[in-house]
Amino acid sequence: MPVIKILPHPEYCPQGAEIQAPTGTSICEALLDNHIEIEHACDMSCACTTCHVIVREGFNSLEAMDECEEDLLDRAWGLEPNSRLSCQAIVAQKDLVVEIPKYSINHAKEKH
Template structure:
């Protein structure tokens, strides 16, 4: 079973975490199943950027980005070449290291 290592995030995962991922499920679904409350305002339908993550290790093992995901990522806060929408990035058998950006578009709109 692959692992997702989550780097520390001040409010969502202050100590960081290592969790067993579900092969064939999205990064977002795996994080939520482990109790890490990653924002996903569009209910994982690839219609927003609130689940934006940066894949620090294991990016090549994920399914390719769709054109829709690429277009949405252009609007994400803190975009990097390793950025993915966690709702669209499907885990295979490879371990991943991810970083949750400090802000999402939703956090800024709601004044967090």
């Protein structure tokens, strides 16, 4: 089972973490299943950018993003060439290293 290494984030994962994720699950689902409460204001429907992550290693193992995700990413805070919406990035066979950006464009956080 692939491993996702999450780099330290002051709010969501202060110490960083390594989790196992079944192939075919989204990065967002894997984080949430492991109690890393990343924002996902649209409930993972590819309608916002609050679950934006930067894939530091393993980016090319993910399926190519579709046009909807590409368009939305243009609005994400801290966009980088290896940015993805974690709700759309499906874990393949390779291990990943992801960074959750310091900020998101969400103005009102809610518990999900």
